Amino acid sequence: xxxxxxxxxxxxxxxxxxxxxxxxxxxxxxxxxxxxxxxxxxxxxxxxxxxxxxxxxxxxxxxxxxxxxxxxxxxxxxxxxxxxxxxxxxxxxxxxxxxxxxxxxxxxxxxxxxxxxxxxxxxxxxxxxxxxxx
Amino acid sequence: xxxxxxxxxxxxxxxxxxxxxxxxxxxxxxxxxxxxxxxxxxxxxxxxxxxxxxxxxxxxxxxxxxxxxxxxxxxxxxxxxxxxxxxxxxxxxxxxxxxxxxxxxxxxxxxxxxxxxxxxxxxxxxxxxxxxxxxxxxxxxxxxxxxxxxxxxxxxxxxxxxxxxxxxxxxxxxxxxxxxxxxxxxxxxxxxxxxxxxxxxxxxxxxxxxxxxxxxxxxxxxxxxxxxxxxxxxxxxxxxxxxxxxxxxxxxxxxxxxxxxxxxxxxxxxxxxxxxxxxxxxxxxxxxxxxxxxxxxxxxxxxxxxxxxxxxxxxxxxxxxxxxxxxxxxxxxxxxxxxxxxxxxxxxxxxxxxxxxxxxxxxxxxxxxxxxxxxxxxxxxxxxxxxxxxxxxxxxxxxxxxxxxxxxxxxxxxxxxxxxxxxxxxxxxxxxxxxxxxxxxxxxxxxxxxxxxxxxxxxxxxxxxxxxxxxxxxxxxxxxxxxxxxxxxxxxxxxxxxxxxxxxxxxxxxxxxxxxxxxxxxxxxxxxxxxxxxxxxxxxxxxxxxxxxxxxxxxxxxxxxxxxxxxxxxxxxxxxxxxxxxxxxxxxxxxxxxxxxxxxxxxxxxxx
Numbered sequence: 234x235x236x237x238x239x240x241x242x243x244x245x246x247x248x249x250x251x252x253x254x255x256x257x258x259x260x261x262x263x264x265x266x267x268x269x270x271x272x273x274x275x276x277x278x279x280x281x282x283x284x285x286x287x288x289x290x291x292x293x294x295x296x297x298x299x300x301x302x303x304x305x306x307x308x309x310x311x312x313x314x315x316x317x318x319x320x321x322x323x324x325x326x327x328x329x330x331x332x333x334x335x336x337x338x339x340x341x342x343x344x345x346x347x348x349x350x351x352x353x354x355x356x357x358x359x360x361x362x363x364x365x366x367x
Numbered sequence: 368x369x370x371x372x373x374x375x376x377x378x379x380x381x382x383x384x385x386x387x388x389x390x391x392x393x394x395x396x397x398x399x400x401x402x403x404x405x406x407x408x409x410x411x412x413x414x415x416x417x418x419x420x421x422x423x424x425x426x427x428x429x430x431x432x433x434x435x436x437x438x439x440x441x442x443x444x445x446x447x448x449x450x451x452x453x454x455x456x457x458x459x460x461x462x463x464x465x466x467x468x469x470x471x472x473x474x475x476x477x478x479x480x481x482x483x484x485x486x487x488x489x490x491x492x493x494x495x496x497x498x499x500x501x502x503x504x505x506x507x508x509x510x511x512x513x514x515x516x517x518x519x520x521x522x523x524x525x526x527x528x529x530x531x532x533x534x535x536x537x538x539x540x541x542x543x544x545x546x547x548x549x550x551x552x553x554x555x556x557x558x559x560x561x562x563x564x565x566x567x568x569x570x571x572x573x574x575x576x577x578x579x580x581x582x583x584x585x586x587x588x589x590x591x592x593x594x595x596x597x598x599x600x601x602x603x604x605x606x607x608x609x610x611x612x613x614x615x616x617x618x619x620x621x622x623x624x625x626x627x628x629x630x631x632x633x634x635x636x637x638x639x640x641x642x643x644x645x646x647x648x649x650x651x652x653x654x655x656x657x658x659x660x661x662x663x664x665x666x667x668x669x670x671x672x673x674x675x676x677x678x679x680x681x682x683x684x685x686x687x688x689x690x691x692x693x694x695x696x697x698x699x700x701x702x703x704x705x706x707x708x709x710x711x712x713x714x715x716x717x718x719x720x721x722x723x724x725x726x727x728x729x730x731x732x733x734x735x736x737x738x739x740x741x742x743x744x745x746x747x748x749x750x751x752x753x754x755x756x757x758x759x760x761x762x763x764x765x766x767x768x769x770x771x772x773x774x775x776x777x778x779x780x781x782x783x784x785x786x787x788x789x790x791x792x793x794x795x796x797x798x799x800x801x802x803x804x805x806x807x808x809x810x811x812x813x814x815x816x817x818x819x820x821x822x823x824x825x826x827x828x829x830x831x832x833x834x835x836x837x838x839x840x841x842x843x844x845x846x847x848x849x850x851x852x853x854x855x856x857x858x859x860x861x862x863x864x865x866x867x868x869x870x871x872x873x874x875x876x877x878x879x880x881x882x883x884x885x886x887x888x889x890x891x892x893x894x895x896x897x898x899x900x901x902x903x904x905x906x907x908x909x910x911x912x913x914x915x916x917x918x919x920x921x922x923x924x925x926x927x928x929x930x931x932x933x934x935x936x937x938x939x940x941x942x943x944x945x946x947x948x949x950x951x952x953x954x955x956x957x958x959x960x961x962x963x964x965x966x967x968x969x970x971x972x973x974x975x
Contacts, residue, residue, distance in 0.1 A: 255546070255553045256711070256738040274894065279862040279881075282894075293549045294708075294738070298890065315890040318708040318742070322701060329857075329890040350550045 256294030259321045265290045265357040268325060271300075271345045273364045281332040281366065285345055287357060289326050294319050295350035298328030302343035306361055309342060316350075340365045415523045416761035422951070423756060424524060425510035431934065432519065435507050436484065438931050439495050443482035445928075447601065449475045456608050465609065470669075472609055476602070477666025480659055485596050487521035487585040488629045494578060494585075494663070497531035500928035502835065503815030503913070504672060506531040509834035509937060513949050515753040516841030520584045522629040525767060527583045528754035528776065528788065529558050530841045535815045535914065538571035538668035540739050545797060552779065552797065553739040558808045558839040560741060561782040561790040567657060572664040576656060577790070580639075582631035583767055589642045591616070591652035592626035593659050610658040616648045633764030671927045675733055677814065678911035683713070683732060686918045689911070696908025699897070704853070704905055708891050709810045710736040736813040736912065741779045742889040743806030745856060745882035747865045748775075749840040750953040773960030775883055775974055776840065780805030784966045802971045806884030808839045817846060817910040821924055823936030827906065828945040831936035840883075844946030846909055848875050850902045851943065855879065857893035866952035874950060876943055886970055906942075 270285030283300050290296065296317050301309040313332040320326070328347050335341065346358040417424070425431070453475065459466045480486070481494045497518040499507035506512055511519075517526040543555030543563035556562040556574040564570030578584040579593055587593065597606055598614045607614055625641050628634065635641050644652060666672060679697075681687035689697060700706045713734030755774065757767035768774055770787070782789040783801040792798060817826055819833035826835045827845050837843040842865070843852060852875070859877045861868060868878035882888060897905070915926030958964075959974045 255541075256551075256709075256740060258549065275857060275860070277860075280857075280860050282857055282890075293551075294740075295549065295551055316742075316887060317889065317891045318738075318740075320701075320705055320708040320891075322707070323705075329893070331857075331888060331890065333885065351548060 256318065257321055258293050259289075259291040259319070261291040262288055264288075265347075265355045267345075267357060267359055271343075271359050271362060274329065276364060276366055278335055278337050278366060279333065281335050281364075282329055283332065283343065283345060284327065284329045285359065286325050286327050287347065287355070289319065289321075289323055290347065290355040290357075291319070291321075292353065292355070293349040293351060294321075296326075296328070296355070297348050297350070298330040299346050299348065300330045300332060300343050301346075302332065302341050304339060304341060306342040306363070309344060309361070335366050337366050413522070413762040416525055416757075418759050418761075419515075419524070419753065419756045423515055423751065423753060425508075425514045427510050428508075428519070428524070431508045431510060432523075434934055435496055435499065436491060438499065438507070438933060439482050439484060439493050442495065442500075442928055442931055443479065443484070443493070446475060446478040446482055450479065450602055450605055456605075458608075463611075472605075473662055473665045474669040474671060475666075476606060476609055477662040477664070477669075478671065479600075479602050479605075480663050481666055483596075483600065485600065486579060486587070486593060488587060488592075488627050489521045492521040492585050494575070497584070498534055499931070500672075500926065501818070501820035501930070501932040502833070503533045503818035504535055504667075505533040506836065507932070507934075509934065512834050512836035512841065513844065513946050514751055516749060516751060516836055517583075517753045520581070520629075521586045522761070522763070524753075525583045525586070525629075525757065525761065525765075526753040527581070528752060528768075528774075529839045530836050532558060532809075532811065533815055533818075534571075534574075534667055534672070536673045536735055536737075536812050537574065538569065538664050538673070539735055540570050540737075542568060542570055545794075545800075550800070550803070551740060552800070552804070555739075555809070559778045559782045559789055560809060561792075563793060565793050567660060569661070569664055571667060572657075572660040575660040575663040579659075580630055582629065582765060586629035586631070588625060588628055588630040588632065588635055589640055590656045591618075591640070591642045591644060591649070592622075594652040594655040595622050595626055595642070597655065597659075606655075606658075606662075609662070610655075612651065612655050612658060614655070616644065616651050618648075619643055629763055629765070631763065631765035631767075674914050674926075676914045676916055676925065678913075678916045679908075680733070681916055681918050682911075683734075687916070690907075692904050692907045693911050695901075696904040696906075696911070699901055699905055700908055703897060703901065704850075704895055705891055706813070706853075706905070709738050709740065709742060710813045711738050712736060737810045740810050741804065741807035742810060743778070743808070743882075743884055743887045744838070744852075744892070745806075745885070745888040746838055746840060746842050746852075747880035748883035748953060748956070749842040750865055750951055751949070752840055770960040770962060771957075772954060773957045773963070775959045775963050777805045777884055777963060777970075777974070778808040778839070780807065780970070781963065781966075784968075786966050787960075787962045799968055801968055803887060805886045805970050805974070806882075807887060813909055814912045815914055816912070817906075818913045818915075818926070818929075820932035821929060822932065825910075827942040828937070828940040830938045832938070833932075834937055834946070843875075845942040846906045847902065847942035848945065850897070850905045851875070852879065853892045854895045854897045854902060855893075857890075864953035864956065866950050873944065874947060880953075884974060886972055886974060 268286050274282040274284040297314050300313045303309045315330040342363045344359050347355045484493045498504040519526050541554035556570040562574040564573045567573050579587050758771040760766045780801045785792045823831050823833035825832045837849050843849045865880045868874045872878035915924035917925045964974045
């Protein structure tokens with residue numbers, strides 16, 4: 234019952250936002266899953282981009298894709314974070330994260346996750362992956 | 368001949384003589400007036416300010432300024448005609464209301480104010496100088512759009528730092544507000560949101576209070592100069608009748624001298640109210656200034672500027688069927704192009720997997736094609752921006768940009784810090800958000816981005832086309848380039864500044880220089896995988912967002928005053944490389960100045 238009320242409340246907020254034409258918040262997906270990737274979109278010293286796709290997580294319109302990375306798979310000490318805007322009418326969402334200033338001929342290990350602009354996690358992380366900057 | 372008649376004749380002769388004397392005198396005085404505009408009338412005329420290396424100011428700048436000023440005066444006279452054609456204004460009821468004529472009267476007043484050149488020290492700049500109807504109320508000078516990107520203000524050639532924003536639908540942006548659970552700011556006017564609207568409860572009405580006292584725009588030194596100039600305006604009593612203000616402020620004798628001296632002049636020091644008024648008179652002048660802003664905003668919101676008459680509106684209302692390319696464009700806009708994540712198009716149905724978009728507008732009859740938010744798209748620094756060169760004092764001792772190329776445009780981030788080149792932030796609780804807002808600029812509406820005068824029917828080469836400039840720093844010169852940027856920013860990134868793409872690469876085609884502000888770059892866009900044809904279809908749907916479409920006579924625009932352009936179209940070349948022949952190499956950049964990047968709260972990562 235509580236859950237139903239909450240859903241109704243969210244829907245009402247959503248409709249209100251619709252009229253104001255501010256980016257709407259949408260009901261959060263029950264479960265977020267990575268459906269593609271994570272994979273390397275671009276690998277250069279100057280700029281590396283990691284990309285993955287999930288079902289639309291819903292929630293706040295601004296989301297962050299987050300990559301935790303490092304040269305030691307047991308110590309992913311660095312974090313890169315990029316904002317994206319959810320498209321409420323899309324069934325899936327592509328996250329892309331920029332990483333700058335990596336070293337050539339070096340292998341990096343990483344995991345990805347995503348969260349809403351206020352820091353609430355979407356509750357999905359990837360296993361540790363790796364890539365090498367040529 | 369009797370005596371009386373003689374006296375009469377003599378009187379006539381004397382009167383004629385006197386008249387001659389007086390008129391030559393006034394001619395002398397007025398010649399002096401236009402020459403001596405400093406506070407001290409004995410001074411020689413102010414030298415124009417020209418700190419620019421050769422090639423930064425376009426060669427035809429003076430004749431283009433003269434052209435736009437003629438067009439502005441033409442529309443001003445038209446507005447005077449509209450005023451005179453109005454039925455008498457009668458105020459009735461409680462609260463008192465201009466029954467019947469109120470809407471039309473305030474719109475016409477707003478139009479007069481918008482097109483009145485007297486509202487500047489040298490009586491040469493109206494708002495409209497930088498915002499003409501045929502350009503969708505953005506910048507009207509093709510050569511400026513191609514080169515210096517910022518428009519010259521009343522004291523020539525001071526200039527601002529950003530492109531003159533289209534202001535169709537700008538009154539629809541709400542007062543800047545924080546959605547606390549979202550950690551995001553929505554609303555406000557200007558690229559950097561610095562017109563919040565908190566006092567007037569309208570971002571757009573407040574917006575109109577900025578340019579009159581912006582040192583690089585109208586450059587009046589005191590907001591009371593507006594009331595002062597209104598006292599001698601032909602439409603003075605019209606203003607008084609509408610607002611109930613009485614324009615009888617007791618201005619001191621030196622007021623004209625003050626209002627003829629541009630803001631920022633050394634003589635004023637830090638005084639922002641150099642006109643010394645009694646508290647009662649200052650209150651009157653302030654009230655007039657509020658009503659100035661509100662009248663202008665009402666004009667901008669009216670069907671004269673923001674009429675919702677595009678093909679897209681006609682389609683929403685069932686009066687027009689898209690061509691196959693327009694339909695494809697509309698679907699890409701909401702789908703693969705993902706444009707409507709930020710430029711909300713009113714299609715809010717949540718598609719299920721496998722369901723396809725049909726390009727129909729489900730929920731909103733008047734979508735504004737913005738979310739009122741702010742994003743950093745990662746544009747490269749544009750070394751042609753006139754702002755970078757204004758590093759030395761002008762005739763009045765004013766220096767617009769002592770930081771030179773150490774300036775970086777952090778947009779909303781700098782405003783939240785009340786920083787250099789922006790405005791005081793009236794809400795200190797938002798300041799802590801600045802690091803997340805660095806580099807973010809207003810998500811502008813897409814409506815009327817493609818608007819041009821009818822004789823140059825497109826923004827795109829080979830034309831005949833009307834050269835516009837796009838995004839806050841005018842780096843992009845055609846809509847094809849704009850879409851290609853969204854599509855390939857992250858596909859062809861190079862660690863170079865503009866003008867330095869490697870040999871064999873073409874800037875804006877297969878080479879995008881690095882972003883000016885690397886922080887908070889939005890990753891919704893940058894590698895969309897659109898084909899060349901899909902890019903073109905997005906341009907086509909944007910063109911369908913021009914107001915003035917009449918389904919029963921599609922070839923003639925109904926947009927008010929769209930026929931006032933008297934300049935020349937351009938031809939030749941391709942949209943993909945439009946304007947590339949004006950690219951200049953960015954000089955070696957000094958690090959971001961501490962006056963911009965060293966202000967607390969510091970950027971999340973240092974900005975180079």
